[in-house]
Amino acid sequence: MVTIKEIARQSGVSSATVSRVLTNSRPVQPELRERVTEVARQLGYVPNTAARALVKRRTNAIGVVVNNLHDPFFYDLIRGFEAGAMQTDFNVVFCSAMGREIQQKQRYVRYLSNGVVDGIILYGSYDFDEALARELHAAKFPFFLIESSIDGVKTNNFLIDNEGGVYSAVHYLYNRGHRRIAYIAEKLAKRICAERLKGYYRAMQELGLDLPEKQVRYIEEDYRDGYSIMEHFLSYPPEQRPTAVLCYDDAVASYAVRCAMDKGFCVPGDISVMGFDNQTVLPDGYQGPAITSVAQPLYEIGFDSILSLSQILRGERKETITKLYQTHIAEKETVADRKKG
Amino acid sequence: MVTIKEIARQSGVSSATVSRVLTNSRPVQPELRERVTEVARQLGYVPNTAARALVKRRTNAIGVVVNNLHDPFFYDLIRGFEAGAMQTDFNVVFCSAMGREIQQKQRYVRYLSNGVVDGIILYGSYDFDEALARELHAAKFPFFLIESSIDGVKTNNFLIDNEGGVYSAVHYLYNRGHRRIAYIAEKLAKRICAERLKGYYRAMQELGLDLPEKQVRYIEEDYRDGYSIMEHFLSYPPEQRPTAVLCYDDAVASYAVRCAMDKGFCVPGDISVMGFDNQTVLPDGYQGPAITSVAQPLYEIGFDSILSLSQILRGERKETITKLYQTHIAEKETVADRKKG
């Protein structure tokens, strides 16, 4: 490893001068500057991040922490982060916890927030994400929350209007003549599960549709349960059977569609299906019709969060940044308009 | 930030003792140990990574550097990295350069290799990846190459038998009665492009099939060119038209299939198509038949590389690790057996 000391020795100046040249922090005689620069170049000097971080208490890096980085769900979000990273001087590093691991996520957050990065972008809406956020908040460490927030504490966060998204999806179906609209819900300890379900109830109530008790069913294990729940809905007699099934997310919806098709139902001819997330990538090689879905602007969120956090870290913005992103309906092939034909 | 010094003060011992307790490095009186542990816990102490890295010259972290982390191509690879990370004590961080950016990739490699991580896993087969590898090698920094190597220098690397993969794909088609087998090639400055093409030529030659000059065409821009190239092949008179088109990768193949279907050809009835990578996720919402492809064991490679690098860093393995991973044919829906029916 080539150090500043070595450069100092070889160019006959003090290490302080080398530092001044390399960081451009104070004026240095042009000839010295040149000499130092040249020696540094020849030796292939790269500053030691740890040493610099220790004394400056700045690392010039931003950390992004998620669960399941491999999940195609993150496609647009990561693209946004990457694009944001191109626009800033901060180095951006990603850390991923497997499954719904809290231990590992906590470990990464602690690791990053103590001398590795200057700020963290934490993606997730599990209950433990809020706990991690509280920890960062208590430590006064700069961070940005995506899809979560801390009750009673104002923090930088980007939220998505999950409730409004499902609410508008119900209206979308209603406007196309659907009245018996079922919902397949997720009951993880994630705020977005509750928010989405709430949007469903609110819309159904406002539209004066039947109280949806028997039209809401919860996933037990994972998204594959969409299959058996759909099977259940399809077992209803035709006059009670839902004409549309709204799903917590697209993965669930994909299994609902699979089931319907397997049972000889036509989607959307016989039954419509909607999802959430507008994922281009569905699990297990789904090849059915493209799923009409509630889309969230993940690219923008990724991009904006990197840029906003950069601004905060540079001190360019002092205020707490909060934003609620709106969703839109991505019209695809799984919803029929019952008012036509 | 709570430091070791503060803990020392509050628990009435020296900071050396605190360090000993916290790192479990040497015996400490049980009561002192307990006192220190308790104070540390109460204060929410987390060791400063930078300080520790500086003195130990170890960070206990591994860096993974790729281009386009968002690319669904990485699905299995990232899953492998994540699973590997769960099996080791090292923290794993990912860095991503956009597009075919060399600047940013170099910046990340330099950043990581100077005080942020103990070892790097570099994925990529661009020419500049080799240059980056040379840099790391010159700096004697521990690293692992996936899909690339340095000419004349023995380094830790995992390679995939790209040539053999395409070679066996040609045989696979041959065994199913195909004789006019075309190839859509990529001509990026990537070693895998050359390797795959070589496998095609070798197989065609060994099988005594027509010299494939007019059966090989190169992509100009990106994978979408698969469409126009397929269009070209389809314009041949039936007796000269390829019965199978082998593609550099699945993204290209997906556009080749699109084209064939658009032009009213049946895949694989009228023309067979094969890809490479066995991607579950194809670009732009591809919905055609599942593409028969040459599959590489990306999950294993990701997993193994983390574990192998961990072992190297812990000094458990001294030898240079080199491995050539074999591919296999993933049979899907785009190849017809012309010897049947």
Added chain:
DNA sequence: TTGAAAGCGCTAACAC
């Protein structure tokens, strides 16, 4: 403008 020296938070060698 430059150099000497202190110190960021931590570990490790050395003494006791």
Added chain:
DNA sequence: GTGTTAGCGCTTTCAA
């Protein structure tokens, strides 16, 4: 077993 001390590579006072 424990405290004292030096020092990792760098930046930043403070003098000169």
